[in-house]
Amino acid sequence: MTVPRFTARDVPPNRLNGDVAILSGPRVSVSHNAVYHPVSGSFFNGSWGLTDYAGGALPLSIPLRGRGERPFGHVDRMPMPSGDFDRRAGTFFYLGPIFPHFGHFLIESLNRMWALGQCRSTIDGVVCHANEDVPELLTKRPFMRDLLVALGVGEGDLIRPSRPTIFEALVIPEPAMQPRAHVYHEFAEMFSRARIAMGIKPPDVKKRNGVYISKTKIKHGVTLVSNEQFIENTMRDHGYDVVYPEDLTFKDQITTFDAFTDVVGCAGSAFHTLLLSAGNKRLRYIAPGDVVNSNYPMIDIALGHDATYFFPSVKAITREGIMFPFEICNVEKLTDAILSHNET
Structure with missing residues (x-):
């Protein structure tokens, strides 16, 4: 059985927690x-x-x-x-x-x-x-x-x-953004102006490999995948850099996203940093569970990213400090699906 996957524009309503609409003129x-x-x-x-x-x-x-x-x-x-x-x-x-x-x-x-x-x-x-x-x-x-x-x-x-x-x-x-409902083009334009004001310039050369945004160091939060370490190790073995956002300053998070075109990780707030990142990305999200917060595909569409969402089967577990902890079932199948998709 394959891991269900959808582009940002094609995530079906039953897989979205919310709506997706791109508007102009707040x-x-x-x-x-x-x-x-x-x-x-x-x-x-x-x-x-x-x-x-x-x-x-x-x-x-x-x-x-x-x-x-x-x-x-x-x-x-x-x-x-x-x-x-x-x-x-x-x-x-x-x-x-x-x-x-x-x-x-x-x-x-x-x-x-x-x-x-x-x-x-x-x-x-x-x-x-x-x-x-x-x-x-x-x-x-x-x-x-x-x-x-x-x-x-x-x-x-x-x-x-x-x-x-x-x-x-x-x-x-x-x-200019109503979470889980709609976003105006002016929202993305605002962050572009903020980036310029912060003096952040695009990298001279982008790295040819990809980056995996890891949540394995998080102790408190909304979602966490208990066997994410396997995913992290697999992506590293296939040449991906691994980054822990909480170890970086805010500006370093932005420049890290700038340095790569291919980005993989579990859906989470770290990906909102893309609002300030330069250039279009090839994003591969892991969306544990049956649905993903519609804010993510909505922002991806507004920014023009090529984003794909993978929905692996999971089982709920308990973890202190985490609201919705999961374990991914057949995690090897997930990593195989992401890596084979990245080769296309």
Whole structure:
């Protein structure tokens, strides 16, 4: 029995966790006297966000996933806090929530930044939601600071009110990527500009061999393949370099992807670094289980990569610190399928 495989454009709906759509032309709204409600505790309690003075949620400000799902519990009308509000005069830009997770930061915290360049000279500050101190967050995760600076936002530009605050004028862009739903061309263009601003240049010569992106060093995360070491060893034996993203700086991750045309690995957030990589890739994803998050093929299509997804049979196991650990059944058959496909 062969390992099921599909190109990014041909993954059938029953193999996708979400939809895939490539669009153009996200919207921008300007809200006057928008009320900012700070995060209180967890992002998931729905008590934070932006409303009008009557408590009605500002539609473009609500984070969505999939077909209009509201993962953080937001409602159309929020209770207004009692007492006085702080007020900020001027025109501000709404960044949205800052998520500490690498992948979610790239696709859900930066997905409004495509519009900043259009109005940067008129903006008095960039408003965000976060459930921890922003300077501390950027210190712990310097890739966040690097990307924000590349997109025109310094640490001193970020505004995270601790009290309900009325902003005189607030620019609220539509997210250029809605996870598991659609992505706008402007999302990929935004990361191209960020790459240029970061001063990353394409390599003079690309390596002729491929690279395997390994997750074998991960101790905590969403998915993990318990017998991935076999895959890693096999790819190394066939001339592939092996890279562990957590051992590299953010810029080194980008230049590593730049150096290779052929990339293989288990689907995971490390592949979102491709948003900043130069040139089209030949990607071979291992998608353990029956489905893959539609964000991956959606980004591949938007960036123009030649991507193929392999769906090996797996059995669920338990592993501390991992949400969905798997063991691949007949892992030799999987590696044979990947290597034979790479020869075509």
